[in-house]
Amino acid sequence: MRAVIMDAPRQITVGEREDPRIIEPTDAVIRLTATCICGSDLWPYRGVEPADHTPMGHEYVGVVEEVGASVTTVKPGDFVVGSFVISCGVCEICRSGYPSKCIHAEFVAGFGTQAEKARIPHADGTLVATPGMPDDGLVPSLLAASDVLGTGWFAADAAQVGPGKTVAVVGDGAVGLMGVLAAQQLGAERIIAMSRHADRQALAREYGATDIVTERGAEGAARIKELTGGLGAHSVIEAVGTEESVLQAIHATRGGGHIGFVGVAHEGVQLPLDQLFFAEVHLHGGPAPVRRYLPELIQKIWDREIDPGKVFDLTLPLDQAAEGYAAMHERRAIKVMLTL
Amino acid sequence: MRAVIMDAPRQITVGEREDPRIIEPTDAVIRLTATCICGSDLWPYRGVEPADHTPMGHEYVGVVEEVGASVTTVKPGDFVVGSFVISCGVCEICRSGYPSKCIHAEFVAGFGTQAEKARIPHADGTLVATPGMPDDGLVPSLLAASDVLGTGWFAADAAQVGPGKTVAVVGDGAVGLMGVLAAQQLGAERIIAMSRHADRQALAREYGATDIVTERGAEGAARIKELTGGLGAHSVIEAVGTEESVLQAIHATRGGGHIGFVGVAHEGVQLPLDQLFFAEVHLHGGPAPVRRYLPELIQKIWDREIDPGKVFDLTLPLDQAAEGYAAMHERRAIKVMLTL
Numbered sequence: 203m204r205a206v207i208m209d210a211p212r213q214i215t216v217g218e219r220e221d222p223r224i225i226e227p228t229d230a231v232i233r234l235t236a237t238c239i240c241g242s243d244l245w246p247y248r249g250v251e252p253a254d255h256t257p258m259g260h261e262y263v264g265v266v267e268e269v270g271a272s273v274t275t276v277k278p279g280d281f282v283v284g285s286f287v288i289s290c291g292v293c294e295i296c297r298s299g300y301p302s303k304c305i306h307a308e309f310v311a312g313f314g315t316q317a318e319k320a321r322i323p324h325a326d327g328t329l330v331a332t333p334g335m336p337d338d339g340l341v342p343s344l345l346a347a348s349d350v351l352g353t354g355w356f357a358a359d360a361a362q363v364g365p366g367k368t369v370a371v372v373g374d375g376a377v378g379l380m381g382v383l384a385a386q387q388l389g390a391e392r393i394i395a396m397s398r399h400a401d402r403q404a405l406a407r408e409y410g411a412t413d414i415v416t417e418r419g420a421e422g423a424a425r426i427k428e429l430t431g432g433l434g435a436h437s438v439i440e441a442v443g444t445e446e447s448v449l450q451a452i453h454a455t456r457g458g459g460h461i462g463f464v465g466v467a468h469e470g471v472q473l474p475l476d477q478l479f480f481a482e483v484h485l486h487g488g489p490a491p492v493r494r495y496l497p498e499l500i501q502k503i504w505d506r507e508i509d510p511g512k513v514f515d516l517t518l519p520l521d522q523a524a525e526g527y528a529a530m531h532e533r534r535a536i537k538v539m540l541t542l
Numbered sequence: 543m544r545a546v547i548m549d550a551p552r553q554i555t556v557g558e559r560e561d562p563r564i565i566e567p568t569d570a571v572i573r574l575t576a577t578c579i580c581g582s583d584l585w586p587y588r589g590v591e592p593a594d595h596t597p598m599g600h601e602y603v604g605v606v607e608e609v610g611a612s613v614t615t616v617k618p619g620d621f622v623v624g625s626f627v628i629s630c631g632v633c634e635i636c637r638s639g640y641p642s643k644c645i646h647a648e649f650v651a652g653f654g655t656q657a658e659k660a661r662i663p664h665a666d667g668t669l670v671a672t673p674g675m676p677d678d679g680l681v682p683s684l685l686a687a688s689d690v691l692g693t694g695w696f697a698a699d700a701a702q703v704g705p706g707k708t709v710a711v712v713g714d715g716a717v718g719l720m721g722v723l724a725a726q727q728l729g730a731e732r733i734i735a736m737s738r739h740a741d742r743q744a745l746a747r748e749y750g751a752t753d754i755v756t757e758r759g760a761e762g763a764a765r766i767k768e769l770t771g772g773l774g775a776h777s778v779i780e781a782v783g784t785e786e787s788v789l790q791a792i793h794a795t796r797g798g799g800h801i802g803f804v805g806v807a808h809e810g811v812q813l814p815l816d817q818l819f820f821a822e823v824h825l826h827g828g829p830a831p832v833r834r835y836l837p838e839l840i841q842k843i844w845d846r847e848i849d850p851g852k853v854f855d856l857t858l859p860l861d862q863a864a865e866g867y868a869a870m871h872e873r874r875a876i877k878v879m880l881t882l
Contacts, residue, residue: 294773295797303797303822305772432645433634448815457635457643457828467815475788475807482643482828488797488819 205317206258206523206540211249212531214524219257219314222321227270228290230325232282234264236345237315238514239526239538241375242466247527250468257314258523260286261348263341264320266329273325280331283500284322285492286310286349291327301327301493309489316523318542330496333504342511342539343503346380350537351499351510352492353464354380354441358388359495360486361437361462365389370426371411372451373441373465374402376513376537379409381439381462383510386410387502390437394429396422396450402536405512419446423453434459440487443467449474455483463487514539545657546598546863546880551589552871554864559597559654562661567610568630570665572622574604576685577655578854579866579878581715582806587867590808597654598863600626601688603681604660606669613665620671623840624662625832626650626689631667641667641833649829656863658882670836673844682851682879683843686720690877691839691850692832693804694720694781698728699835700826701777701802705729710766711751712791713781714742716853716877717804719749721779723850726750727842730777734769736762736790742876745852759786763793774799780827783807789814795823803827854879 205219222231238261246253266280276282288308289301296304306324313320322328336344343351354377363369369385371378374397385393386409394413395406403414417425427434434456440448443465451461464487478485502508516535518526519542526538545559562571578601586593606620616622628648629641636644646664653660662668676684683691694717703709709725711718714737725733726749734753735746743754757765767774774796780788783805791801804827818825842848856875858866859882866878 294771298798300798300822431634443815443819445815458638458640458831463819467819469814469816471815472812473815473818474809475783475785475811475813476809478813478825479783479803479807479828482640482831484824484826485818486824488822491798491822 203318204520205314206520208246208253208256208258211247211253214527216521216523219317222319224268224270225321226323227272228324228326229270230266230273230276230322230329231268231319232262232264232322233267233319234262234315234317234542236341236542237262237540238345239530239540240349241377243527244531245468247531257317259314259316260310261345262315262320263345263348267319269325275326276329276331281335282329282331283344283347283496284329285352285496287489287492288323289327289493290324296327299494300491302489302491316520316540328493330500332500340503342514343509344500345539346510346513347496347499347503349492350376350513351380352495353377353490355384355495355499356490356492357381357439357441357462357464357487358384359462360460361439362460363388363390363437366391367436368392368394368430369437369439370394370396370435370454371439371441372396372447372454374399374406375441377464378439378441379405379513379536380510381441382406382411383409383508387508394426394435419450420453422450426454430456436460437462441465443471445471445473449477452478452481452483455481457482460484464490513537517541543658544860545654546860548586548593548596548598551587551593554867556861556863559657562659564608564610565661566663567612568664568666569610570606570613570616570662570669571608571659572602572604572662573607573659574602574655574657574882576681576882577602577880578685579870579880580689581717583867584871585808587871597657599654599656600650601685602655602660603685603688607659609665615666616669616671621675622669622671623684623687623836624669625692625836627829627832628663629667629833630664636667639834640831642829642831656860656880668833670840672840680843682854683849684840685879686850686853687836687839687843689832690716690853691720692835693717693830695724695835695839696830696832697721697779697781697802697804697827698724699802700800701779702800703728703730703777706731707776708732708734708770709777709779710734710736710775710794711779711781712736712787712794713805714739714746715781718779718781719745719853719876720850721781722746722751723749723848727848734766734775745876759790760793762790766794770796776800777802781805783811785811785813789817792818792821792823795821797822800824804830853877857881
């Protein structure tokens with residue numbers, strides 16, 4: 203089958219990989235309808251993480267081709283959305299709402315969904331079938347649910363967004379924009395998007411942002427304080443993962459407020475612990491337990507209550523994946539969908 | 543009046559300071575009945591923080607001598623307990639349960655309560671009168687409520703301790719021990735105290751610890767995992783504040799679990815952010831909002847439901863403060879009460 207391979211940083215090829223097949227009785231093999239490029243795929247692309255003939259991709263929607271003998275909740279022919287983390291769905295951690303920390307958790311990235319097909323282990327605990335075959339117009343939004351929407355939603359939930367709350371969003375990438383959408387859906391009173399890019403500001407406004415702040419770092423945090431009577435936001439979504447952005451989030455949050463922390467922090471990034479301590483905020487985050495939210499998010503998409511698919515501002519066939527990576531790297535695109 | 547002064551690291555004198563007096567109409571002046579030495583007082587004592595003829599002390603109980611014109615909730619003659627952070631009690635942050643982040647917050651340390659008297663600003667928002675004059679036997683426990691009990695209680699609350707939960711406590715100083723007591727009071731099913739000192743282990747057991755773990759760092763976290771079916775504790779109290787202890791807490795917590803973070807983190811302490819991210823825990827802490835808990839804690843002490851005062855294993859007159867500091871520094875005492 204055709205699959206995206208990162209031969210080395212900045213070297214994307216679409217080559218041949220062996221077709222996946224059922225290995226465990228809990229597996230499913232799906233034929234992808236669409237997949238996409240994640241901000242986190244840019245880390246190896248930029249050489250910040252290693253890349254050596256690495257299969258790429260962890261976001262996916264598609265049609266089930268085959269299931270293992272013990273799979274009961276999805277069947278061949280079903281259109282499915284899955285989380286970017288494999289989860290069994292039955293262990294104590296899954297049942298407590300943290301499938302992303304399942305005792306069997308594996309990142310789907312290791313399976314490479316920027317490809318024609320993918321094997322998905324623990325299909326019952328990882329995949330959710332849609333109510334039927336979606337119209338083409340719903341595919342981008344369903345694909346977004348696989349990671350970027352689920353992650354933004356988790357960030358807003360972790361930041362305890364709700365009615366009457368002022369929310370600040372650090373990061374204007376796809377996850378930050380989905381955080382804006384989630385905050386609006388969860389009833390936030392005021393949503394402050396922190397962004398310097400006109401196209402992203404526009405989409406943030408479309409998704410519900412009431413204010414835009416262009417300052418960053420300590421200045422950005424000071425501006426949030428200014429906009430909130432000196433107190434800081436009740437809820438802050440951190441969707442970058444650097445020391446600067448996490449400190450910006452910490453200092454933009456009021457004492458006792460909540461940070462939803464979903465920007466992937468890389469090895470070597472250090473946080474000054476005293477600044478976290480004295481800010482006295484709640485911090486919660488990590489790889490989003492997307493599977494927890496999928497049934498609700500799929501329904502909202504199916505009912506056309508939300509349109510997260512707009513975050514894909516460039517769509518290319520899988521064969522042009524290299525151009526997709528370049529466009530995201532050069533910030534010519536917010537997020538790139540790859541079709542099959 | 544007599545007062546403890548840290549002339550320089552390791553140089554404690556009990557000298558003369560000017561008597562405090564009412565400055566603002568919201569002030570009270572109290573005559574101290576007892577005060578104590580905090581683990582955090584050892585930082586300047588050990589030269590980790592500066593000390594230059596610094597008045598010391600931030601924990602206190604005593605009798606109100608005089609109040610400013612606008613004070614309404616305490617009056618001369620009242621026996622009072624106060625938080626180690628000044629708070630107004632009426633701002634939005636105080637009303638949300640975070641008096642330690644009050645818009646008027648000041649650390650009482652700046653006022654120096656290891657002294658015969660102290661001025662306490664924002665008396666209405668900071669002090670709580672006891673139901674009457676306490677017996678001498680209740681004084682240590684009421685004094686503990688001023689910081690160390692309130693802090694341990696906050697840690698347990700922030701760690702979402704409750705029935706059915708397994709709690710691990712990192713740090714066997716006075717705050718950690720109070721965390722054990724709070725966990726027991728909040729209904730924890732299992733309380734694992736991490737301690738290497740026989741006297742502290744014994745007190746931890748007395749306060750409700752069901753297990754003792756002597757390993758530290760990564761080994762300590764691994765031991766907690768072992769004791770919890772590989773998952774980690776639901777709730778972890780971090781009562782040290784170093785990189786090692788915070789990582790120990792993070793890795794001892796199950797995915798989606800909660801850390802109550804009350805070990806004072808000092809400038810320069812860095813936390814590897816990726817380890818916090820991928821652990822996917824809830825982290826909440828900082829200077830404890832003791833004032834929030836004081837009414838409840840005072841009542842529990844008054845009703846003799848809890849006896850936190852046992853944490854003081856050495857009592858000295860104020861004049862012998864130097865010996866008290868030395869005893870805590872050398873770990874001959876867990877916590878030292880100073881009487882007046």
